[in-house]
Amino acid sequence: MSLIVSAFLVLATAGVTLVSSGSPASADPVGDCTATSGAIVAVDFGHWGGSVVRGCDAHPTTGMNLLHNAGFSTTGTVHDGPGFICRIGTDGFHGGDQYPTAAEEGCRTTPLPSAYWSYWIAPLGQDTWTYSPLGALGDVPKDGEVEAWVFGATDVGGTSGQPAFTPDSVRAKNPGGGTPTTTPPTTTPTTSPSGSNPPAAEGAAAGAQWLVKHLTDGDHVHNEAAGEIDYARTVDTAIALAAAGGQDPVLTRIVAFLSAHVTEYAYADGPAVPPRPGAIANLALIAEITGADPKAFGGHNLLTALTDNVCTAAGSLGNCSAAGDFYGAYSPSTDALAVLALARGGVTPPAVSVARVEQMQCTNGGFAGSMILPGERCDSEPGTTGSVIVALARASGADAPSVTKAGAYLLDAQQADGSWIPYEGAPGAETISTAFDTQALTVLGKKDRATAAQNWISGRHTADGGFSTDATATEADLFATTQAVIALSGANLGTLHHDPAATSPPTTPPTTAPPGTSPDLVKGVAYLVAPAQLIDGHYYEAFAGSGFADFGLTIDSAYALAAAGGNDAALAKVVDFIDRQGKDGSGRTVNDWTGIGTAYAGGGSIGKEALLAEATGRDPRKFGGHDLIAALDQAVCAKASGGTDRSCAAAGNYTYATSVFSQSLGIIAQLRAGDKENAATPITYLESLQSAKGAWPSLIPATGDSDVDSTAMAVMALSMVPGDAAANAVAKGIAWIATQQKADGGFPGAAGDSTNSAALAIQALRLGKDSYNTPAADALAFLSQRQNEDGGFDVAAEGQKGSDLRASTQAVGGATGISFGNLLRDLPATSSTPSTSTPATVGTGGNGGADAGGSGDQPSGQGGLASTGLDAQRLTLLTLMLLLTGGGAVVVARRRRSSAEGSHR
Numbered sequence: 001m002s003l004i005v006s007a008f009l010v011l012a013t014a015g016v017t018l019v020s021s022g023s024p025a026s027a028d029p030v031g032d033c034t035a036t037s038g039a040i041v042a043v044d045f046g047h048w049g050g051s052v053v054r055g056c057d058a059h060p061t062t063g064m065n066l067l068h069n070a071g072f073s074t075t076g077t078v079h080d081g082p083g084f085i086c087r088i089g090t091d092g093f094h095g096g097d098q099y100p101t102a103a104e105e106g107c108r109t110t111p112l113p114s115a116y117w118s119y120w121i122a123p124l125g126q127d128t129w130t131y132s133p134l135g136a137l138g139d140v141p142k143d144g145e146v147e148a149w150v151f152g153a154t155d156v157g158g159t160s161g162q163p164a165f166t167p168d169s170v171r172a173k174n175p176g177g178g179t180p181t182t183t184p185p186t187t188t189p190t191t192s193p194s195g196s197n198p199p200a201a202e203g204a205a206a207g208a209q210w211l212v213k214h215l216t217d218g219d220h221v222h223n224e225a226a227g228e229i230d231y232a233r234t235v236d237t238a239i240a241l242a243a244a245g246g247q248d249p250v251l252t253r254i255v256a257f258l259s260a261h262v263t264e265y266a267y268a269d270g271p272a273v274p275p276r277p278g279a280i281a282n283l284a285l286i287a288e289i290t291g292a293d294p295k296a297f298g299g300h301n302l303l304t305a306l307t308d309n310v311c312t313a314a315g316s317l318g319n320c321s322a323a324g325d326f327y328g329a330y331s332p333s334t335d336a337l338a339v340l341a342l343a344r345g346g347v348t349p350p351a352v353s354v355a356r357v358e359q360m361q362c363t364n365g366g367f368a369g370s371m372i373l374p375g376e377r378c379d380s381e382p383g384t385t386g387s388v389i390v391a392l393a394r395a396s397g398a399d400a401p402s403v404t405k406a407g408a409y410l411l412d413a414q415q416a417d418g419s420w421i422p423y424e425g426a427p428g429a430e431t432i433s434t435a436f437d438t439q440a441l442t443v444l445g446k447k448d449r450a451t452a453a454q455n456w457i458s459g460r461h462t463a464d465g466g467f468s469t470d471a472t473a474t475e476a477d478l479f480a481t482t483q484a485v486i487a488l489s490g491a492n493l494g495t496l497h498h499d500p501a502a503t504s505p506p507t508t509p510p511t512t513a514p515p516g517t518s519p520d521l522v523k524g525v526a527y528l529v530a531p532a533q534l535i536d537g538h539y540y541e542a543f544a545g546s547g548f549a550d551f552g553l554t555i556d557s558a559y560a561l562a563a564a565g566g567n568d569a570a571l572a573k574v575v576d577f578i579d580r581q582g583k584d585g586s587g588r589t590v591n592d593w594t595g596i597g598t599a600y601a602g603g604g605s606i607g608k609e610a611l612l613a614e615a616t617g618r619d620p621r622k623f624g625g626h627d628l629i630a631a632l633d634q635a636v637c638a639k640a641s642g643g644t645d646r647s648c649a650a651a652g653n654y655t656y657a658t659s660v661f662s663q664s665l666g667i668i669a670q671l672r673a674g675d676k677e678n679a680a681t682p683i684t685y686l687e688s689l690q691s692a693k694g695a696w697p698s699l700i701p702a703t704g705d706s707d708v709d710s711t712a713m714a715v716m717a718l719s720m721v722p723g724d725a726a727a728n729a730v731a732k733g734i735a736w737i738a739t740q741q742k743a744d745g746g747f748p749g750a751a752g753d754s755t756n757s758a759a760l761a762i763q764a765l766r767l768g769k770d771s772y773n774t775p776a777a778d779a780l781a782f783l784s785q786r787q788n789e790d791g792g793f794d795v796a797a798e799g800q801k802g803s804d805l806r807a808s809t810q811a812v813g814g815a816t817g818i819s820f821g822n823l824l825r826d827l828p829a830t831s832s833t834p835s836t837s838t839p840a841t842v843g844t845g846g847n848g849g850a851d852a853g854g855s856g857d858q859p860s861g862q863g864g865l866a867s868t869g870l871d872a873q874r875l876t877l878l879t880l881m882l883l884l885t886g887g888g889a890v891v892v893a894r895r896r897r898s899s900a901e902g903s904h905r
Contacts, residue, residue: 032058033172036124039141041070042170044163045093047100047151053092054170063119063136063147073098078108078600083137083542083550085117088149100151108600109656112646113699114153121147122167129162131750137542140800146171200454201537201570203461204488205526207481208244208566210465211237212522214478218250219257221478231265234258235282236482242289243491245566246522248500255290255500258283262298266305274309274319277326278334281306284341291499294345303345306338310350314373321371324356332360332367333384336391340493343395354395357388358402365409369423382413382420383433386440387493393443394494407444410437418452430470431460435483439492450490457484490569498565517781521564523791524812528557529570533805537570538577539584540805547585551593552605553806554578555612560813562615562825572827575616578609581625590624595656596631600647603635603654604662610669617826620673632670633678649701652685660689660696660710664717668820671720683721686714687729694732708740708747708757712764716819719767734768737761738775745775745782746797753797755786755807759814766817776817783811 033040033056041063042054055070064083067074073089075098076082086107089098105111119136120129124144131154132139132147141147146167154161216222221237223230238254241247258265266279284294284302294302309327311320319328326338335357339349360368366380367388389406396403413420419429420437434453441450460467466476467484486496528534535541539549540557554574561571576582581589591597594605610620610628621627635655637648647655654666663686670679689696695706696714715733718726740747741761749757758779765772765779786794792803793811813823 032056035172036144038143038172039066040146040170040172041066041072041148042146042163042165043067043072043088043090043149044151044165045099046164048094050093052165052170053090055090056172057141060141060143060145063132063139063141066141066147067136067149075107077110081542081548081550082546083135083548084110085119085136085149086111088117109595109602110658112658113703115151117149117151118154118161119147119149120163121145127166127168129167131162144171200451200458200488200490201529201567202526202531203458203467204244204485205246205522205529205567206461206465207467207485207488208241208247209520209522209526210476211240211478211481211485212247212250213465215250215254219253229261229264231258231261231279232282233478233482235286236479238286239289239493239496240482240485240489242286242498242500243486243489243496244522245489245498245568246525246564247566249518251290251498252500255286255292258286259292259298262300262302266300266302274327275305277306277309277329277338281326281334281337281341284345285337285493288341288344289493289496289498291497294341303342303347306342307347307350310353322356322359322373324350324352324354324359325371326353329371331370331384332357333387335360336388339395340391343391344494349395354392357392361388361402361406365405365407366413367406379424380409380413381423381433382410383422383430383436385410386420386433386436386438389440390443390492390494398443398445403444407440407446410440411446411449414449414453418449418454418456420453428470428472429456431457431467431477431480432469432483435480435487438487439494442490442492443494454488454490457487460484489567517777517784519780519783519787519793519811519815520791521812521815522566524787524793524808524815525561525564525567525791527791527803527808528560528805528812529567534570534574535585537573538582539574541585549584549586549588549593551578551590552608553809555608556806556809556813558612559615559820559823560809563813563816563818563823565825568825568827571616571825575612575618575827578612579618579623591626594631596624596626596628600656601631601635602656602662603632603666604657604659606631606635607654607657607662607666607669610673611665611820614669614672615820615823615825617824620669629670629673629675632666633675635666636678636682650685652681652683653700654682658700659698660686660700660707661698661713663689663700664710664713665820667717668720671717672821683718683726686717687725690714690729690733694729694736696733706736708737709749709754709760711737712760713820715764715767716821719819720821730767734764734772737764738768738772741775741778744785744797745778745780747779749796751796752799753782755783755793755795755804756810756814758782758786759810762814762817763819767819780815783815786811 032038038056038058039060040054040056042052044052046052055072057066057069060066064074067088071090071092073096074082074085075087077084077086086105087098087100089096100115105115119132121132121139122129122145123142129148148163148170150161150163152161214221215237221230221233222228234254235258238251238258241251241254262283266275266283268276280302283297284306287294287297287302295304306326311323311325311327313323314320321329326335329335329338335353339353339357342349359374360372362368362378362380364380366382366385368378369381369384372378385406389403389410392400392403414437415421415429417429419434421428422430422433434457438450438453438457441453457467460471460480462468462474462476464476466478466481468475469477469480529537531537533540534557539551539554542548542550555578558571558574561567561574578590581591583589590609594609595601596606606628609624610632613620613623613628621629632654637651637653637655639648640650641648649658654663657663657666663682667679667682667686670682689700689702691706693706694711696711697703697705698707698710711733715730719730737747742748742753744753745758746753747757747761748754762776762779765776783793786797788794788803790803792805792808794801795804795807
């Protein structure tokens with residue numbers, strides 16, 4: 001929400017001790033800065049009878065470093081860590097003592113907006129102060145800029161409480177005197193590309209994006225060399241997108257295309273010839289994976305097409321190697337795929353067909369790469385073995401003797417680097433085989449081995465986002481990319497299910513929106529899980545190298561991943577870190593952030609954590625080592641606190657929940673847990689904060705402002721409350737939000753035309769159903785314009801450009817339109833055993849402050865202030881590997897392989 005976006009950048013990284021950053025031994029004097037180089041910072045100690053003290057950083061990097069390099073020391077809060085500046089000191093005032101003193105402010109929780117250090121900036125050529133839309137860690141001072149810190153009170157929009165002195169009065173001067181009168185042009189910071197060896201989740205998302213870019217007409221793959229549609233690769237692409245998630249509109253279009261072209265793909269040999277089994281199995285699988293009916297797909301019963309064409313003997317039907325084969329099967333993989341399609345479709349595969357697949361198992365446990373008969377030479381191929389394991393495990397069970405034996409072969413054949421060679425005697429490992437076998441290890445529960453394989457596959461990531469065929473190739477290959485995406489997503493064909501119509505949130509605007517105006521959520525998710533930002537896949541740091549986890553922002557990203565889908569593996573890792581009380585680099589856990597069990601327990605923080613559990617299918621009463629709902633009940637204030645105790649603003653307020661955002665989070669968490677009785681007084685208090693025009697303020701106690709972000713959050717909370725009173729409040733709130741929309745589709749926030757505000761507004765507008773389709777679509781278009789090439793989002797339409805983590809979490813989640821009251825992506829339950837490991841604190845951070853919008857707008861959940869090549873043999877053998885879904889060429893010689901085989905799948 002657009003709380004006071006204090007340049008402090010409220011970074012929710014609670015700790016058990018205060019953290020001070022001392023001034024350097026030798027700070028840059030003001031003389032090292034000129035009117036056009038370096039940056040000046042001025043700190044006003046007037047509240048304690050002092051004067052304005054200024055300093056210089058000749059080479060500014062962040063607002064925080066500007067302070068420190070200019071000779072100031074800072075202290076954060078226990079709750080928020082060093083990123084929230086609670087005290088400032090300098091040798092130039094009272095010998096370096098920091099203010100406010102401990103007697104004035106304990107710096108345990110987020111200070112009240114009536115007494116805190118506010119942050120102001122004035123770029124080169126501007127002689128008026130602007131309330132900083134970024135935090136001290138996110139702001140990048142430009143040459144000639146001046147910044148100011150003032151203690152006292154300001155309103156939520158930064159329109160009062162500004163410095164009493166002008167920017168020009170503290171600027172450095174030109175050598176000849178005077179200051180420049182023009183502002184130099186600004187440029188958008190460039191972003192560095194992701195590494196060449198991304199983690200599984202990021203690699204899968206990037207690969208999915210690459211696949212989308214290589215579609216023709218957005219719904220199929222065209223083989224340029226052959227001059228025809230490549231149906232097999234089209235199916236592979238659809239399966240990969242289903243595995244990765246986040247591209248549901250594209251997936252829907254592909255499935256529709258395939259449904260309309262069943263005859264061209266599977267019955268290409270004419271009506272007098274049985275259909276191609278690989279093609280039929282392919283189509284049945286994509287139907288089953290995406291929630292379609294394989295018995296009525298494109299006007300065909302695909303399962304009957306398989307069972308009606310099982311060979312009774314060698315040569316029967318004119319194209320059979322042995323009894324049990326599916327007519328036209330060209331490899332064991334084709335037969336296995338057909339068995340899998342039947343098993344997934346609820347049809348028991350013919351016993352003779354299962355037996356036929358098992359007949360092609362070699363004595364060492366692997367499966368042959370070609371259609372052999374008993375007694376013939378049997379050469380095991382890892383890729384074939386992996387695909388057969390997946391099929392037989394679904395049809396006969398993972399403990400079937402043939403599966404167990406094949407699994408032992410795969411484990412023995414895995415290379416030290418986690419890969420597999422495509423065939424015995426091959427000169428090197430290959431991506432497709434390794435991807436097939438990764439699926440098999442997933443089925444067999446060999447997690448560590450599968451992770452090693454995923455790591456090897458990640459190393460095949462190319463600069464443009466795809467995956468190469470092997471370690472020697474540098475260009476991306478479409479088939480290798482499809483299989484890499486599936487493997488890196490942790491999916492397998494035996495269980496993968498992703499129904500874009502039923503289980504995934506919408507990722508496109510309504511039909512009234514122009515095409516191409518919805519944010520790319522695959523890119524957005526990839527940005528959020530990039531290893532340079534998500535430390536060890538567990539948390540975001542308050543700032544790079546600090547070791548302080550920003551628990552609030554980390555939970556915001558989990559909300560976004562849950563809403564957008566496509567990276568359940570990454571999401572689960574974050575959720576498990578919170579659930580198991582994982583420690584950040586400073587030894588803090590989520591409990592230090594919420595303050596649960598202490599006198600400083602924050603109801604908003606606890607509610608935010610509880611909502612994380614609820615949104616991912618976990619039990620909030622057994623999450624993070626606590627009963628979070630019971631803790632919320634205890635955090636409901638019975639009356640307003642008095643004196644120096646500022647824990648409760650009124651009855652029904654949650655303790656230390658000094659924002660409407662925090663209040664709403666607690667209500668949503670209680671209602672989702674069925675705790676209606678204890679949520680009653682918090683609901684009443686939230687309702688009392690709504691103005692006559694329908695809006696809610698940012699802060700508690702109310703300051704009289706009207707805030708889009710807070711109103712959106714309150715609307716989401718009250719939409720869960722039955723009764724006409726709540727319904728009317730919701731309707732008024734949504735109507736007011738709609739009136740605030742700007743001409744470009746955005747909404748006002750403290751940072752200006754705010755990304756966070758637009759994202760939250762979409763979530764609220766969607767609750768208004770069809771009445772607000774147009775403004776919601778316009779807001780989506782606005783978000784689309786804020787997205788950068790790296791997938792992240794700008795803070796606002798104006799001001800400094802460049803992707804911001806806090807804005808991106810809200811944009812990704814908000815763009816789906818899913819209310820926090822309904823958000824659910826059910827993850828497997830895990831143990832709540834506390835983590836004993838300390839995640840590495842390496843990387844570049846990158847979570848600069850944002851307009852305090854969205855669930856990330858108040859990361860603490862309680863504070864009132866927001867943050868501020870292949871040789872010929874390999875080639876022919878590779879083509880057989882391409883037959884994950886079978887072949888359709890006429891089998892005369894069972895060992896014959898065709899380079900055109902893949903196009904007949």
